[in-house]
Amino acid sequence: MPESFNFLPVLEGASITIRPATAADFEPLYSAASDPEIWTLHPDPERYKRDVFERNFFAPAIAGTGALVVVDRETQSLIGSSRFYEWNSAAEEICIGYTFLARSHWGGDYNREMKGLMLQHAFQFSRRVWIHIGIDNFRSRKAMEKIGGKLSHTEFRNQGGRQVENCYYFIDRDDPGVFK
DSSP states (O other), X not given: OOSSOOSSOOEEOSSEEEEEOOGGGHHHHHHHXXXXXXXXXXXXXXXXXXXXXXXXXXXXXXXXXXXXXXXXXXXXXXXXXXXXXXXXXXTTEEEEEEEEEOGGGOXXXXXXXXXXXXXXXXXXXXXXXXXXXXXXXXXXHHHHXXXXXXXXXXXXXXXXXEEEEEEEEEEETTXXXXXX
């Protein structure tokens, strides 16, 4: 296994491209994120507000190591974001999170394709992928279970200066029947 993780890949799927985020992506990404319904079950439910999105999501994403945007290949519009974080080379583990999709892209294959591309990339470097989801975000928890995520435990994490209880899901590279 490689010692370092490629946090900023370009991943091509049938319907989407995942690429590194840039500062120039703020407006189109905020446009995708400005729907309050996206955030109703999220630990930061006011993230649809411009200042909250910029302060609590976009600025830390750009300052971090693995901010990615999701582009609809047909329309070339930004429809969401995700990122890799917390690479542990000794344990061969990485986290995927901070994921959202515009509501116009819910209910189809977009989330499944996005997670599949990200897992395929992650499994080149790691044996386990962790996904942290707010305990009350039942929509994301259900989606994670649909693609083979297993609930390990709950734990409080610092998110934007406050402690938020998260469910810790994992997917292992070698699990039989795991979604990849």
